[in-house]
Amino acid sequence: MQQSKTQDTLVGLFVAAGIAGLFFLSFQVSNLSSLSQREGYTITARFENSGGLKVRSPVSAAGVKIGQVSHIYFDTKTYQSVVTMRIDSQYNTLPDDTTASIFTAGLLGEQYVNLEPGGSDSFLKDNSKIDITQPAIILEKAIGQFLFKAAEEKSE
Amino acid sequence: MDNNPQPSNSLVSVRNLSFSRGDKKIFDDISLDFERGKITAIMGPSGTGKTTLLRLIGGQLSPDQGSIWVDGQNVHHLRRHELYTLRKRMGMLFQSGALLTDMTVFDNVAFPLREHTHLSESMIRTLVLMKLQAVGLRGARHLMPNELSGGMARRIALARAIALDPMMIMYDEPFTGQDPISMGALAHLIKSLNNTLGLTSIIVSHDVHETSLIADYIYMISESRIVGHGTPEAMRQSNSAWVEQFMTGAADGPVHFHYPAKDYIDDLLSSGKRY
Amino acid sequence: MIQYLQTLGAQTRASFTKLGRATLFLLAVLSGIHSVVPRPKLLLNQLYSVGVLSFLIITISGLFVGMVLGLQGYYTLSDFGAEESLGVMVATSLVRELGPVVSALLFAGRAGSALTAEIGLMKATEQLSGMEMMAIDPLKRIIAPRFLAGLLSLPLLSALFSAVGIIGGELVGSGLLGLDEGAYWSQMQAKLDFQGDIVNGIIKSIAFAFVTTWIALFEGYDAIPTSEGVSRATTRTVVNSAFSILGLDFILTALMFGDH
Numbered sequence: 298m299q300q301s302k303t304q305d306t307l308v309g310l311f312v313a314a315g316i317a318g319l320f321f322l323s324f325q326v327s328n329l330s331s332l333s334q335r336e337g338y339t340i341t342a343r344f345e346n347s348g349g350l351k352v353r354s355p356v357s358a359a360g361v362k363i364g365q366v367s368h369i370y371f372d373t374k375t376y377q378s379v380v381t382m383r384i385d386s387q388y389n390t391l392p393d394d395t396t397a398s399i400f401t402a403g404l405l406g407e408q409y410v411n412l413e414p415g416g417s418d419s420f421l422k423d424n425s426k427i428d429i430t431q432p433a434i435i436l437e438k439a440i441g442q443f444l445f446k447a448a449e450e451k452s453e
Numbered sequence: 454m455d456n457n458p459q460p461s462n463s464l465v466s467v468r469n470l471s472f473s474r475g476d477k478k479i480f481d482d483i484s485l486d487f488e489r490g491k492i493t494a495i496m497g498p499s500g501t502g503k504t505t506l507l508r509l510i511g512g513q514l515s516p517d518q519g520s521i522w523v524d525g526q527n528v529h530h531l532r533r534h535e536l537y538t539l540r541k542r543m544g545m546l547f548q549s550g551a552l553l554t555d556m557t558v559f560d561n562v563a564f565p566l567r568e569h570t571h572l573s574e575s576m577i578r579t580l581v582l583m584k585l586q587a588v589g590l591r592g593a594r595h596l597m598p599n600e601l602s603g604g605m606a607r608r609i610a611l612a613r614a615i616a617l618d619p620m621m622i623m624y625d626e627p628f629t630g631q632d633p634i635s636m637g638a639l640a641h642l643i644k645s646l647n648n649t650l651g652l653t654s655i656i657v658s659h660d661v662h663e664t665s666l667i668a669d670y671i672y673m674i675s676e677s678r679i680v681g682h683g684t685p686e687a688m689r690q691s692n693s694a695w696v697e698q699f700m701t702g703a704a705d706g707p708v709h710f711h712y713p714a715k716d717y718i719d720d721l722l723s724s725g726k727r728y
Numbered sequence: 729m730i731q732y733l734q735t736l737g738a739q740t741r742a743s744f745t746k747l748g749r750a751t752l753f754l755l756a757v758l759s760g761i762h763s764v765v766p767r768p769k770l771l772l773n774q775l776y777s778v779g780v781l782s783f784l785i786i787t788i789s790g791l792f793v794g795m796v797l798g799l800q801g802y803y804t805l806s807d808f809g810a811e812e813s814l815g816v817m818v819a820t821s822l823v824r825e826l827g828p829v830v831s832a833l834l835f836a837g838r839a840g841s842a843l844t845a846e847i848g849l850m851k852a853t854e855q856l857s858g859m860e861m862m863a864i865d866p867l868k869r870i871i872a873p874r875f876l877a878g879l880l881s882l883p884l885l886s887a888l889f890s891a892v893g894i895i896g897g898e899l900v901g902s903g904l905l906g907l908d909e910g911a912y913w914s915q916m917q918a919k920l921d922f923q924g925d926i927v928n929g930i931i932k933s934i935a936f937a938f939v940t941t942w943i944a945l946f947e948g949y950d951a952i953p954t955s956e957g958v959s960r961a962t963t964r965t966v967v968n969s970a971f972s973i974l975g976l977d978f979i980l981t982a983l984m985f986g987d988h
Contacts, residue, residue, distance in 0.1 A: 304776050311780045315884025318891040319930070325913070326819050326894055327922040355918050362914065402812075511861050540863035551858030554850075565862045568869070613862075 328353065328365075336386040337364060338423040342397040342410070347378035348433025349408045350399055356382045358412040363388045366410060382410060384421075392417040393425060399433035408433060459522045464489045464621055464653045465510060470519035472502070472509060479505055481677040482519070487621075492647050492654040494668035496661070496699065501674050503657040504548070507623045510655070511545060512536045524620065541569060544614030544622040548629060550606035552598040552613070558585070559594040562613045569617060584612040588642060604635030608642065615646065621653040622646075628660040636660075640667050661700055665689070673699060750946045753867075757875050757945070760868040770873040778874065779881030782838045783888070786831050790889035793826055794818060794896025801897070802905050811907055815916035818897035819890075823920065823929045824985065827890030829977050832936035835882050836969035840944035843874055844965040847948025848958035856949075871945050878941030879934070886933035928984040935976055940969045 347369060356364040364384035372379050384391070394415030401408050412427075421427070459466045465487040472480045479502035487493045495503050508514045510521055512528045521528045526539060552561050562581045566572060572580070585591040588608040598606060607627060614622055624643065628636050644667045647654045658664045665671065665685035673681040673688070673696055681688065681696040688696055698706030714720065764771055801817045847870070850856050856866045894916075901907040920926070944965045951961035 304780075305772060307780045308772055308775045311775070311783055311881075312884065314783070315779075315881075315888055318884065318887035321891040321894075322823060322887055322926050322929075323922060326823065326891075326916055327920040327926045328917055353918065353921065362918070365918070508857075513857060513860060537863040537865070540861055543861065545858070545861040547854045547858055549854050551854040553855055553858075554853070565864070568862070568864050610858075617862075 342427040343377040345432040356410045391421045396429040398431035466522045491669040494656045497674035544619040550610040588612045624656045763868040774877035778877040790892035791896040794893030798897035798900030812911045815912035816919040822890040822893045828932040831886040831889040843944040844948040848951035852953035882937030883933045
């Protein structure tokens with residue numbers, strides 16, 4: 298009987314450890330915690346070109362992650378990329394003249410939205426739009442421009 | 454097809470049974486009757502499919518032709534749950550004992566009771582101790598199967614087989630590999646259980662001496678046919694050469710000492726082949 | 729030549745016959761699985777021998793696999809100046825592939841072979857026949873609880889494997905190589921999707937559990953009841969499980985992660 302009790306306990310510990318492992322994967326490893334736990338508000342921005350930005354790309358201000366991209370679509374009227382971002386509710390004092398730019402982390406890193414706060418006294422609210430945007434830098438374009446400039450300087 | 458051909462005094466009847474495994478014919482059109490309350494033995498050399506016959510009676514194998522009737526039911530026409538209900542009334546003692554190796558002697562005997570009844574644990578304990586007492590091993594209830602000798606394991610298996618108070622027990626080679634004392638003990642046990650519990654017993658064996666001491670009737674099987682049957686007394690006086698050879702254990706006779714082979718001299722002189 | 733074709737034909741036919749037997753066996757087991765519900769003790773015993781006894785080998789292997797991934801990943805990523813992505817790399821490989829696959833392979837070796845040997849020996853010692861003659865269906869009493877235990881254990885073991893592996897990668901990355909601990913976790917959390925990565929990984933391990941346990945139990949049940957037969961069946965369990973796991977993994981990966 299004693300042996301069978303120890304066995305029951307071990308099975309219990311095993312199942313508990315397994316479930317703990319599942320929880321660890323869900324909340325510590327994946328984005329489930331940031332999806333469900335944190336409250337947030339949504340803002341949109343229109344870009345000429347959103348480059349390699351994807352859903353779930355980070356949104357940061359001054360290098361700190363404050364939210365993530367929740368939706369991207371192509372506006373067939375303005376031919377712009379409309380990016381919807383979800384910002385954590387604790388960061389609710391972003392001025393409404395904030396600038397949104399798409400940067401790349403490192404030379405080959407992933408792209409993210411950087412918010413540069415302006416000086417206005419009123420803040421961005423749920424469903425606000427960011428008016429001032431700067432498109433993603435397309436590497437091929439930048440290199441092309443650089444070469445073109447270099448050629449121009451040489452010919453002068 | 455399903456009209457019962459059984460004589461009223463027989464519990465198990467085998468009718469025109471044929472069975473083969475692969476190309477090898479095990480039984481060819483045999484018929485046997487096992488009388489209620491009696492001990493009937495099926496004897497024959499090893500490898501004649503005696504164990505197969507028990508499996509056919511228990512419904513674990515299906516015959517190619519013919520039928521087997523147990524207590525008025527055609528075993529191979531039963532539905533699955535009907536077959537299982539019938540099996541609860543059949544006990545079978547396997548050659549190895551077939552005890553479950555992961556539980557004690559007590560739990561082994563209690564196993565069919567726990568699986569098939571809703572008796573309380575105290576009731577089960579009483580029943581198990583009674584069955585163990587009947588086979589003389591009440592003191593061994595705490596042992597594990599691997600701590601038992603072969604003879605003890607068979608007696609425990611017997612206690613388990615009678616746990617549900619069956620109407621019949623089939624013994625598969627109960628005497629094989631036993632020392633004379635356990636052989637005698639088992640023979641005595643089979644006889645006394647048969648008489649006190651009113652069982653019908655079927656014994657498959659090639660052990661002439663012990664079997665003919667306790668059997669009421671003997672069937673002899675060889676080369677997929679029945680070569681003789683009768684009471685042990687009649688069998689001993691039989692003038693059939695085959696029965697005589699088997700009963701006396703002569704090395705050569707109708708059953709040859711040599712496995713069929715080509716001519717000995719030719720075989721020795723033919724060189725170049727590995728076999 | 730004719731003879732060769734004949735053998736080939738016979739073998740093909742034999743393997744189809746076996747597949748048919750295995751399928752019928754599976755159906756019988758599945759239809760008997762409800763009989764385990766009123767008897768949790770049977771399941772508990774099997775969870776012990778299938779799950780608890782595989783715990784140690786799975787977690788220790790997970791730790792080492794994670795540590796190796798951390799080390800190798802760091803060296804490769806640092807060439808591109810992308811050490812910060814170490815967490816993403818370790819976690820993605822573990823959660824999507826290595827966790828389910830390696831733990832299933834270890835499970836087949838540890839628990840699957842033990843199941844085959846156990847069932848095969850029960851058959852060889854006539855315990856299964858004995859049960860049938862006692863009017864107890866071994867598929868319900870013996871096979872079904874083991875099947876359920878395998879099905880429950882492996883997903884838990886895979887989750888543990890991945891979790892321990894990710895921690896192992898972190899130990900190497902931040903403990904040994906001085907990577908920022910915050911970057912390890914935050915990049916991972918940003919990149920790994922609950923639905924797309926974690927849930928798909930769990931689905932994979934459930935599929936592997938199903939196949940591995942099925943193969944192990946069937947090979948035991950179908951074994952030739954001799955010592956050689958059981959030993960061959962045990963080998964077949966490990967080999968066939970490995971093939972099935974890797975083949976199935978390819979199909980599942982193509983289905984799940986194809987559009988990313």
